Amino acid sequence: MSISKAKQELNWAELGFQYRQTDFRFSATYSDGAWSAGELLESPLIAVHEGAPALHYAQQCFEGMKAQTAPDGRVLLFRPELNSERMNQTAERLLMPQVPVELFLRGVEAAVRANYAWIPPHGSGASLYIRPMLIGVGENLGLRPARTFEFRVFVSPVGPYYKSAGMAVISLAVSEFDRAAPAGTGAFKAGANYAGGLLATRHAQALGANEALYLDSKTRTYIDEAGSANIVVAMKGNRFVSPKSNAILPSVTRRSVMTLAEEQMKMQVENRPIDLRAELPEFEEVAACGTAAVLSPVGRIWVDGEWHAFYGNGEKVGPVMQKLFDLLVGIQRGELADVHGWTHEVPME
Ligand SMILES: Cc1ncc(COP(=O)(O)O)c(C=O)c1O
Numbered sequence: 001m002s003i004s005k006a007k008q009e010l011n012w013a014e015l016g017f018q019y020r021q022t023d024f025r026f027s028a029t030y031s032d033g034a035w036s037a038g039e040l041l042e043s044p045l046i047a048v049h050e051g052a053p054a055l056h057y058a059q060q061c062f063e064g065m066k067a068q069t070a071p072d073g074r075v076l077l078f079r080p081e082l083n084s085e086r087m088n089q090t091a092e093r094l095l096m097p098q099v100p101v102e103l104f105l106r107g108v109e110a111a112v113r114a115n116y117a118w119i120p121p122h123g124s125g126a127s128l129y130i131r132p133m134l135i136g137v138g139e140n141l142g143l144r145p146a147r148t149f150e151f152r153v154f155v156s157p158v159g160p161y162y163k164s165a166g167m168a169v170i171s172l173a174v175s176e177f178d179r180a181a182p183a184g185t186g187a188f189k190a191g192a193n194y195a196g197g198l199l200a201t202r203h204a205q206a207l208g209a210n211e212a213l214y215l216d217s218k219t220r221t222y223i224d225e226a227g228s229a230n231i232v233v234a235m236k237g238n239r240f241v242s243p244k245s246n247a248i249l250p251s252v253t254r255r256s257v258m259t260l261a262e263e264q265m266k267m268q269v270e271n272r273p274i275d276l277r278a279e280l281p282e283f284e285e286v287a288a289c290g291t292a293a294v295l296s297p298v299g300r301i302w303v304d305g306e307w308h309a310f311y312g313n314g315e316k317v318g319p320v321m322q323k324l325f326d327l328l329v330g331i332q333r334g335e336l337a338d339v340h341g342w343t344h345e346v347p348m349e
Helices: 082-093 099-114 195-206 252-263 276-282 320-333
Strands: 027-030 039-041 060-062 065-069 075-078 128-139 146-158 168-176 211-215 223-226 230-235 239-240 268-271 281-289 292-302 305-308 344-345
Touching: 027 099, 039 099, 060 082, 060 168, 075 320, 082 099, 082 128, 082 252, 099 128, 099 146, 128 230, 168 195, 195 211, 195 268, 223 230, 230 252, 239 252, 252 268, 252 281, 252 292, 276 281, 276 292, 281 320, 292 320
Parallel strands: 168 211, 168 292, 239 268
Antiparallel strands: 027 039, 027 146, 060 128, 065 075, 065 128, 075 344, 128 146, 211 223, 230 239, 230 281, 281 292, 292 305
16 A cells, blocks of 8 residues: 555646545444544445445434645644534434544544545645545344444545635525424434435426525424535624524534634624524525535525525625635635634644
């Protein structure tokens, strides 16, 4: 097994958000109540038992993170301890073992370091997407938790989630489907939440939108989130509001952007339920935020059979989201001072 120190010759700026096989992945196994030390593997294939609970009962979860190259060549993660914490919250909810933060970070760092050749260089606009996953494997038939689990981390170089250089203005369509039940698993990064969303996304796309926007499933009144991103809204009166709901994923990006809006932009930040129809006239700028989406301005939302456009007739990036994007990405890429200690350097030796 040899780790290449030379970069791949890729057209980094042209990358989309697709899986691209890299050289190594990290894997550790949990059985008899203990984790193995973990190792780097070359094969992207996993051989699991046909009875594996991950396959039948979706006893599995994942995380999504990115590594970026700073101007001085350091490779930076963004708040990885929050992804570790969230994976463990999901694991607890799905009766899976905790992945100790030490193992989580070691696995992520090992997968990034071993695929140095695939980490997009600074200034390319691309990044290395990191996918930690925890799956219930091993023989099983009845509905009960697995006894054996794999923690795996693979990586893939990626470009923007929504095709366009820089900030793409996207559109959302309110879904006729629910994403998560009020006391269900919406706040956890369980794969089971996403299969049900595939059809919702397809319906949204048939309306010309990029993604589905989910309202709370109990009353269909308040904004929950988009298919793979949280929502933030700049409202009249210098307010920056994000929906409070126990059915949405606690986005690392959203939590960071709220801090930046408050501290750097001196906005009045509120985390509370947003009544979509009643508050629409107050919306100035809307954005979808997440590791993959970064901060994607939402130009238009389809609600009750009509489009509602925001800043610049729904075609332009507004000043609030532009500034927040620049601040967030500047910190993630090591270009701006990291006063909160959010970046985490991956040792390359
Ligand atoms: C449903 C959902 N909401 C929100 C997010 C954003 O979370 P984060 O900012 O931690 O990536 C994601 C993942 O990117 C997601 O899948």
